[in-house]
Amino acid sequence: MALLTKPETPPPPSRRRRLVYRLRVLRHDPTAALGLILVILLAYLVVAPLIAVLSDAFRLQYGDDVHAGQQPGEWTGYYMWRVFRSQISGLLFWEPLLNTLVIAVGTTLFALVVGGGMAWLVTRTNVPGRKWLAGALVVPYMLPSWTFSLAWLSLFKNERAAGQVGFLQAQGIRTPDWLAYGALPIIVTLGLHYYPFVLLLVGNALRRIDAQLEDSARILGAPQRTVIRRIVVPLMLPALSSAVLLVVGRVLGTFGTPYVLGLPADYRVLSTGLFQSIRDRSTGVASVLATVIVVIGVLIVLTDTRLMREHRRFVTVGGKGAMDRLSDLRRWRWPLFGLGLVVFVVSVLVPVFTLLLSTVTRTPLDLSTFTLDYWLAEKLPGAVGFPHGVLRGSELWTAAWNSLRIVGLASLICAVAGLLIGYVVVRGTAPRVAAFLRQVSFLPYLIPGIAFAAASLSLFAVARGPLPALYGTTFLLILVMAVTHLPYSSRSGIAAMMQLGREPEEAAQIAGASWWQRMRRIIFPIQKGALVTGIVLPFISGLKELSIVIMLTTTGTQLLTTLSIGLVDYGYTQLANAVVLVIALVSFTMTYLTQRLTKSSLASGLGG
Template identity: 90%
Template sequence: MAVLTKAEAPPPPPGRRRLLYRLQVLRHDPTAALGLILVVVLGYLVVAPLVAVLSDSARLQYGDEIHAGQRPGEWTGYYLWRVFRSQISGLLFWEPLLNTLVVAVGTTLFALIVGGGMAWLVTRTNVPGRKWLAGALVVPYMLPSWTFSLAWLTLFKNERAAGQVGILQSVGIRTPDWLAYGPLPIIVTLGLHYYPFVLLLVGNALRRIDVQLEDSARILGAPQRTVIRRIVVPLMLPALSSAVLLVIGRVLGTFGTPYVLGLPADYRVLSTGLFQSIRDRSTGVASVIAMVIVAIGILIVLADTRMMREHRRFVTVGGKGAMDRLSDLRRWRWPAFALGVVVFVVSVLVPVLTLLLSTVTRTPLDLSTFTLDYWLAEQLPGAVGFPHGVFRGSELWAAAWNSLRIVGLASIICAVLGLLIGYVVVRGTAPRVAAFLRQVSFLPYLIPGIAFAAASLSLFAVARGPIPALYGTTFLLILVMAVTHLPYSSRSGIAAMTQLGREPEEAAQIAGASWWQRMSRIVFPIQKGALVTGIILPFVSGLKELSIVIMLTTTGTQLLTTLSIGLVDYGYTQLANAVVLVIALVSFTMTYLTQRLTNSSLASGLGG
């Protein structure tokens, strides 16, 4: 029998040659395969939870078959009827919706007045200490949002809620329920937290307005009200509309403040109503409420995008020197500075010092009762659920370790995933894959945190195919934390990869470097700034996150934020305040280190 040599062997068939060629290309440039993997991962982690919560709202859950007259698992409109049309729909949905709108509008107006006024002060006037004010006035945004609500309780709490009464009540000043709990304190405390958000948006917009336009109008005889109405307001509309819509979106998904200040007065908003429905195991009702919150959140961001497109025609053309000219306050310079200091004191020093004072005195305002028991005592009299100081026992340290471990791992995953998404979007050759990754990675930004947590709980609470039930595991917390902060890291990754040319990678590829070598020795080192930012910013945000994790934690996965809320439920106000101070200290320290490492500032460009 004749034996064919290698040279005489017949070539492989065309189909096999194409497969071998594609495998060879894939080995040197697996961008396409990486894109498909990311599509599957994001599809399951972002899209699937929304599909699951939609399915739960339309399928009958176990335990409801008697009320609905259907078998579990069947398609049903029972939950839609129960939420929107039943006799208790007012309690379940319509009253919380109205309360949410009241809180959102009130908070937005408060934040606009305070934040807008401070923005004008530090960007358009010669107030003394502009640079210091610009940095000091954004500090409230670094604190957990319910820091202000706990401080409010410490000041105004009356005997209606469990635990020690507030400072005013303890000195004989009766605080009515409307002042201690309900919409007014919720609006004020949320406004104090979100006004720096308006300050940053409006302040940066004010800096871009050329004052030559205003001067020209005045020279032509236009009165001040006409200048404001025809020039300043149209140029400010993009920033104002963004501030309004994004503050409303943030308020829609916030949980801690409405829970702390609304629960004693039975004042429910959509976020606390959703949490209560899940606590009551009303999965179908919770799914309907979650879908409503998701829909409102998406509509808000889409409206913001639409407004930004409409307002792009309002542009500023002028010289930089004219844009930087400041209004002279003359004899009002120091009173204006004093006003800025008052805002800082009310929004930062008063809440923090109030919380601190409550943790070191047994009787409010009585320094003779100074004690460190709430921090260090081995046994607190009368305490049952948390019988010792916060630094004693294992609860605080276990929660701190869980927070650092879970948030840290989630931040690393988020940063790496964001850079890989940016790589595929910029370097990939499949436009549909790039468009899908770009849009889906941004989708969690459109969804309020507590609604996305409810959707994730709906998907991962039970085993589905090869994926086991993840509820109660640290893995689920890490996944949800990473996904909810993905919009920031993915946008950062896309921007970073857009600025990196292909030449270094092409040179390395010609030299024989594999794809992994190119990524590990070229892309990641060059983009280490984006990676560091993508890790630290989600880490700082995740440390003070409550809305996302409140429904996903269990006894074994307690975080610092959920520990503080649990202490509020027990009525241990001083202990809850101590834990919040620990969170605030860590959050502020990490924010400061972030700004030092990245050579940036939240208030950059506002003052001085």
């Protein structure tokens, strides 16, 4: 009887064969390796700066050992005590925090009244020119935020600040400090810049409310105030809460307007206090302030997420005809159109033409003193730091080239990285990697720009390991601008990849195409719309960005935005206004070309 023998198991493949096999798999599908690379990059560029700024808040810096009684580099609570409990904590933190809250509340109320009113006008009424108004009222956001503050100074500036006084003061009308500087002008100018957020969010929500619900309530005898209180307002809560938190988050991190209108009156907010601490080389104090701003920003977005979950129960489904039903304004049609026109004039034409006139008149806005010296003069009398017109010399052109080059490269990197993140998240087989990329790529959105700039400065200002110090380099500006705009491109990339099936790529893989060939011949061409959006939107936003770059630029890396603020510091008001007009022209032109190229509009869904 033959014995049954166990079949011999084949010998395990050699280490060399396993390596060759893995390399072949990696060549045809390097998604896992790409995901690992992206995880490492995002961990270093997004998470590490936050850890670095938190570390600097609790490690004693050189020069503070005498006051703290500890050795540099030791763990310490000295900076926490200095910011929150010391004799100067009111100046460092509590007063700027109170001012920030006042500005945030005032700006939000202003934006809600103006933006909400205009949203109702262009979405729920038969006002003439609805489509034109819907597009025109979004224009203020295309302008740099401190455009309005410089226009305000051109009208109301008094002798307290350096440089030429404003129009009213030049005409012999005394403008008090509370009107020229401080809370009131900051609230008004920021409100004029941010009300388009409310217009877009509230307008789209109003347009989707089923008017049949309101009609039914009226038929049952409910008065108008009851309809608004019991039906319209609850249905509007998601949009209203998002608008409020978005405006508050933006105000928290904005720098240009509080700096221009607050500095002459020593009116500090958290963002300008953070900048001043870094300028004074108080790294520990700046790190604590940056940490506070980061925490507040994160709490704002988490609150918005929680509220959105709470408000999901306010959902209505109705026919499109019911949604588009408009209220007949009757004899109020043209007066209310005039009101919308006034808002457009005040928020766009007045600031732009005020700045333009200030750059072509020696006495503010007095056409009898017309001059082109501030644009074309080879030598300006009395000017030292900038002794010629803005179009003369090399400063403007160097700053413009730096802006276009740095912002352009950052936008290109941002778009490609966003699409690759979308590819790994959708195509990858590692759920933890996908979750990490999805969440960490969105993290810069939670952090106000000036706080993220401070965090990046904390990490990259000195050499760490094999990496040299990057402060003052073009590379650091490109890197930080790309990372801060990554939330938009990554979300665009994820959405685009979720809409693309696997079939085209699998067919190419069967035909023998490598991964790079599939990306170059299939993925990138099909997703060119997402790539264009991922490039152009960060480019437009980056051109007028100040909060992120104000602490990272040096003399050799001057941008248009920092050049303008530098001229404000010198007291050269007309020259600063001219540079802002150049920024506004480039920004508006790029926005217009983008809308024509993508056949979209910022105000799509409103009016018409």
